[in-house]
Amino acid sequence: MKKEKHDKIRKSLLESAEQLFARFGFEKTTMNDIANEARKGKSSLYYYFSSKEEIFKAVVTIEAERFKSIITETLENIDDTKEQIKQYFSIRMHRFQELSNLYAAMRNDYLRKLDFIEKIRKQYDREELEFIQNLLEKGVNRDEFEIKNITDTSFALASAIKGLEYPMVLHKDETNLDHRIDALLSILFYGIVKR
């Protein structure tokens, strides 16, 4: 079976799509645009994907998987849970920044009734919440952390990340990003009360 070629073209289509989605958003990008960018006829897209939505989901999924594998690879070499959280935050925010165009495109369309985009967001919010919760639980089990209510704490932490994320979409202050992450982590680990 010549699956290779098939996959290669599929991949090239997704790359074209990602570029365009990041630049123009979901709505403003047409199937024709994607096809042209990939030097194919529009109809060909439907040989590889069943719909525009599916293409978009595939693009997002690819980036999500890429992110997850970066995280997994990075964290598996780290023993200290605290350090894992540090790395997670740092990679997470920088990755977000790199993809901010795509995210911004999502965000714009997303408050325009595109409920399938909202579903995608919720899906990943849930996943992130779960991931954070697992990290915290592990830290507690290893006696590194001391947390009364892990569920609420995870939620607070996930919310805090999203709060940090929001202004990044608007003005891209790359300068302060690391400082802000540090500040958040410093609070998270040690709090502000003097001892």
Added chain:
Amino acid sequence: MKKEKHDKIRKSLLESAEQLFARFGFEKTTMNDIANEARKGKSSLYYYFSSKEEIFKAVVTIEAERFKSIITETLENIDDTKEQIKQYFSIRMHRFQELSNLYAAMRNDYLRKLDFIEKIRKQYDREELEFIQNLLEKGVNRDEFEIKNITDTSFALASAIKGLEYPMVLHKDETNLDHRIDALLSILFYGIVKR
């Protein structure tokens, strides 16, 4: 001077306006609606206010002042900075919840190009950041807190609050609100690292 009556009518107009803005948002509320609600002719509104925007700003200002005075009154009887922060968070979030209709209305219109609403939001974001910063500074000066970079920490904290605020607009989980505030404050004060 019979300023009393003037002020009374003005107030009644603002009450009508607030009700309607909270229900329908800025755009869907017409000057006629406000006038009818207050049993006046539309033209009369312009005797008390110069424009629709001004009415909206006045409504928001009233609520903001009300909030500030609640905060001031509550905090001035508290000596402990930590306790002040607790109270601030609690009142802040509950107040937000009470006004969530108005906020939601703002939020909807706000991503619809109403840049004057965006300005209002930014204004209050700035004020909140400043307020938080002052609280932290006071805590540090009184040797209650130990914070490396107050600016970044304030920013992180303000972001965290806004992150917590966001899901409240969507689903109104009153149940978990207090727990989540507690979780956030617990992190803020003591961190999660075991000692």
Added chain:
DNA sequence: ATTTGACTTTTTTACCGAAATGGTCGAAAA
């Protein structure tokens, strides 16, 4: 197995007059 042009169906756009809306002004009421 892959591509595409011709085709159908659905969605968006452009445009129009009508209605609604924000805002003004001066006369009238209080």
Added chain:
DNA sequence: TTTTCGACCATTTCGGTAAAAAAGTCAAAT
């Protein structure tokens, strides 16, 4: 003098519609 409002204007929104553009289908060609 202070307050109210009807008549009025300018601009924006709305409803409906025809044309354009887009998504999606399919069978023939490669």
